[in-house]
Amino acid sequence: MASPAQPTSTSPSKSHPLLLYLCAYLFVLYILYTRLNLYLTRRRMKLDNNCQPCPHRLNKDPILGLDILRQNLNNAANKKILEVTYNRFLRFSSYTIQSRIMTMPLIITIEPENVKTILSTKFKDYSFGARNKAFGPLLGTGIFNSDGERWANSRHLLRPNFVREQVADLAMLERHYRIMRKWIPERGTTVDVQDLFFKLTIDTATEFLFAHSTNSLKMMPGLDGKEAENEDTVFAKAFTFAQEDVVTRSRLGFLDRFRRNKEGKEAIRICHEYVDKWVADAVRIREQLDNAEKGGRGQEERYVFIQELAKQTKDKKRIRDEVMNILLAGRDTTASLLSNMFFEIAKRPEIWKKLREEVEVLGGRAPTYEELRGLKYLKWCLNESLRLNPVVPGNSRYAIRDTILPLGGGPSGTSPLFIPRGTLIGYSVYSMHRRTDFFGPDALEFRPERWESLRPGWEYLPFNGGPRICLGQQYALTEASYVTCRLVQEFGGLESRSETGVWREGLTLTCCSGDGVKVGFVEG
Incomplete structure (x- = not known):
């Protein structure tokens, strides 16, 4: 008796390759379709x-x-x-x-x-x-290093802290200026004023942010050539090194992963630990003040930048990121502006003379905020420095x-x-900033007088533009104006002691003179 016929079936080993071929074919078609669609869309965009x-x-x-x-x-x-x-x-x-x-x-x-x-x-x-x-x-992800909604939140968080009352603390500036003044040698002895400016601005920036200054000017080397060192000066040095390391990472791009970077990582660790201490204090103080207000024991508060941030957020990393970003801008922008301007002014005695004539109206006393804003020639010098060496x-x-x-x-x-x-x-x-069609045939020259009639638009961009325009520009201009005004009042002249007289870039996250600014102050 014959056995019944067995039903036929497709072998799995034969069907699977067909399915794979079909998927691969459809995938290739999809890639070709998307590429063709992208090409046509872009072609139409170019033509339109x-x-x-x-x-x-x-x-x-x-x-x-x-x-x-x-x-x-x-x-x-x-x-x-x-x-x-x-x-x-x-x-x-x-x-x-x-x-x-x-x-x-x-x-x-x-x-x-x-x-x-x-x-x-x-x-x-x-x-x-x-x-x-x-x-x-x-x-981290502070205002200078974030996009989109995070950036918008950062700007909203920080903007109230840059109103005039905060950036115009001239009494604080005068206090730190007097310390810097002690380090300027008498009788025109050569001094690298750029080093003094960077120490001055980290001292003022940390006091603005933390109500505690690094006081790096007070810790400068004495007659024995040794520099006193504490956690503040260690932080200041680490902060400088960490910025240089950022630039190296940026230039190397993906190749940076192959670089041994023990020193850079250690500098960043020191910076974060230092700032974290002030963040923790600010959050604690803010909580105490809030509790006092709830208990009806409110009292007038001294303005402290980091405590104002703690009023708006208790996220300690967020506060640290924003503070690191503002510290970078507050310290380096002002110091670089002062350094670049003094490098150029030192080569031109007639500019110092004009500045002296302008500040005579103050009679040797420190200017008020309104008087500082009214010094037009000083403003032209700042503008010209920001143009020639932004x-x-x-x-x-x-x-x-x-x-x-x-x-x-x-x-x-x-x-x-x-x-x-x-x-x-x-x-x-x-x-x-060197285009002659915008700034004249002498665009490579430092000439403050051009600003008497110059009204530039987007061709002049010292503090960025658009929605991301620098929040701290008035802080930087106020501090640079004040320090310049006080030095002009005290000294009759400024002489360049540069070996070459040629400005070379010192490019980190900001740009100053790569060879320092060696000058002699002449008493008047």
């Missing part, structure tokens, strides 16, 4: 906006741009990054250049309309991108969506330029 490509390419290595990376590292070592960048624009006779950083396309521009677009009119098209990786270990000489933004720059495309650079998502846009404030 009359975009033209940027014809000026900086890198010769077409794949990774390693030639430019090597050049930039060499230029940094020789303190010539800013000078070389400016000369690149001259060489191309263009205000917009393209390059690349590894696999990332890069556009570098000094067109004010482009900068305005990036920082203001199309602000939401850009973020900081990978900058957070370089800055984050020291600065404290923040360049910056960048990362395109988070396809967007358009108004200029930079085509042979003449006057056509719109398409910016694909993932492009880094760098803008050189240092080079833009």
